[in-house]
Amino acid sequence: MAGRRSTRAFRPDPVPRETVERILALAARAPSGSNIQPWKVHVLAGAARARVVAALTADHAAGAPRAAWGYTYYPVKWRAPYQDRRRALGWSLYGLLGIGKGDQDRMQAQERRNFTFFDAPVGLIVTIDRDMEQGSWVDVGIFVGQVLLAAEAMGLQTCPQAAFAMYDGILRDEIGYPETEQVVCGIAIGHGDPDDVTARLQTPREPVEGFATFQGFAD
Incomplete structure (x- = not known):
């Protein structure tokens, strides 16, 4: 957990399907309310991955109007x-x-990368009904966290x-999932490139006392 980080450059070394299946099987042990397990995952490799990448990067490069976010990810008003943490990350990466x-x-x-x-x-394209x-x-957020840790392990x-x-x-057009599903996030999985400059990016974390309060413990 302490060693995991978001990797922004990967080597081309393949990852076997069996390994991805094992990661997902472990992640599926994540808890969910009443055990409903609401996550769905569309795994892309080889030609399928290349097709999706080509469609998305072409649209982004053309400056075509984007579909609206399927959900509100960031605050409406920063x-x-x-906002300070977001800016610090952005300028650290750009630097x-x-x-x-x-x-x-x-x-x-x-951004296109x-x-x-x-x-x-x-x-991986993670969706939810x-x-x-x-x-x-x-529940899906917990599952995603489990995927990251299982891959790291x-x-x-x-x-x-x-x-x-x-x-x-x-993504729906290229992958073929139904309109009843919407994207939550993607996840890149592979062997990180330790020589890429982005591997030097360090993201600080708040100390426990910065986000947690404690009551009822003996001093």
């Missing part, structure tokens, strides 16, 4: 401390990449990616 403030072309190019799964050989409520979204790296939720329509 405020401290969340490593040598992208200056206002360099929209390179910013867009880096999301839709290549950062070159990972396996991409549209009629599920907030509790089930919590098998010597693989990952990157959970909310950006895919902006392209629910294209």
